[in-house]
Amino acid sequence: MKIIEPTVELIDDIDGAQILRKLERCGKVSRQSKLGDAESFVRSIIKRGHESVLEHVSLTFHIICDRAIMAExxxxxxxxxxxESTRYVKYDELTVIKPFSTPDGSDFTFWHMMRDTERNYLFLVEQGVKPELARAVLPLCLATELYMxxxxxxxxxxxxxxxxxxxxPQMRVVAGKILDILREKLPVIVEDIKS
Ligand SMILES: Cc1cc2nc3c(=O)[nH]c(=O)nc-3n(C[C@H](O)[C@H](O)[C@H](O)COP(=O)(O)OP(=O)(O)OC[C@H]3O[C@@H](n4cnc5c(N)ncnc54)[C@H](O)[C@@H]3O)c2cc1C
Incomplete structure (x- = not known):
């Protein structure tokens, strides 16, 4: 059994300046105005709430979080x-996301709880229960890989x-990691978002 932290990775290799120029080009069609300072233009459309222009650019993130955060x-x-599907993946061992706290604040207690859960799951699979049914005993803190x-x-x-x-709290950790990436790569897009 493994206990890990959530992770977020932007899988697109992006050029922030190029993205801003694309947004400026799309946004300025409405008034047929000349291209200029893309960053100021994007800042102004966000300020005015003209956010449909931002829909012209999408990003893909590789996220590892727990099942509950995935559901949210x-x-x-x-x-x-x-x-990642709990129907089609048969786990040989469980990987779980570390919770912020357990009732007694001890990682040791959590490890024991999860080890019992892992034993229950593996027992069912060994008895011939299909993973898609054995998953019923998996915990919400099961680590889950996804692309968004x-x-x-x-x-x-x-x-x-x-x-x-x-x-x-755990959603805030994942969202905070996305925000950190955008602050580094495309700061003007998120400069009004405080966390
Ligand atoms: C703090 C918090 C607590 C929550 N607690 C619960 C809970 O207890 N139970 C629960 O079931 N959910 C809960 N949610 C989930 C919440 O109800 C929303 O499903 C979730 O935040 C997705 O947000 P959204 O609907 O704004 O957006 P998105 O799906 O991201 O859509 C973005 C925006 O597009 C527009 N939009 C999208 N689809 C439609 C549509 N069909 N019709 C009209 N406009 C649309 C809306 O303006 C919407 O805000 C919670 C969310 C938060 C942040």
Whole structure:
């Protein structure tokens, strides 16, 4: 059994300046205005709420999170997802995402709980139960690999909801990692989003 931290990776090799130029080109068609400072233009359309222009660019993230966070992420209907299947994957050992705390705050207690869960799952599979049925005993903290593709408008929407105080602590970790990547690669897109 392995206990890991959630991870987020942007799988697209992007050029931020090129993306801003593309958005400027698409956005300026409406007024047939001349190209100029792409960054200022993008900042101004976000400020004015003219965010449909941001839909012209999509990014794909490779995310490893737990099943519960995956279920929350996939509620975002404008994003596209491909998710590791607990029906078709037969686990030889369980990989779980470390929770923030267990009742006594001990990793040792959590490890024992998960080891019992792993034993139950492996026992069922050994008895001939198909993985798609044995999965019933898998925990919500099971590590899950997925790809999420979303356009920049939807990413902004997701980040606003999922980095806020009302979001689940582990969702905030995952959303925070997406935000960090965008702050590095496309800062103007997320500069108004505080976390
Ligand atoms: C803190 C928090 C707690 C939550 N708790 C619960 C809970 O207890 N139970 C629960 O079931 N869910 C819960 N959710 C999930 C929530 O209800 C939404 O399903 C989820 O946040 C997806 O957001 P969305 O609908 O805004 O967006 P997206 O699917 O990302 O869509 C983006 C936007 O597009 C528009 N849009 C999308 N689809 C439609 C449509 N069909 N019609 C009209 N406009 C549309 C809306 O403006 C929407 O905001 C929670 C979410 C958060 C952030």
């Amino acid at each position: 992420l996939t509620r975002h209907r404008h994003a596209s997802f491909t998710v 593709t979303a356009n920049l408008r939807e990413l902004r929407h997701i980040l606003k909801l999922r980095t806020g105080n009302a979001a689940h």
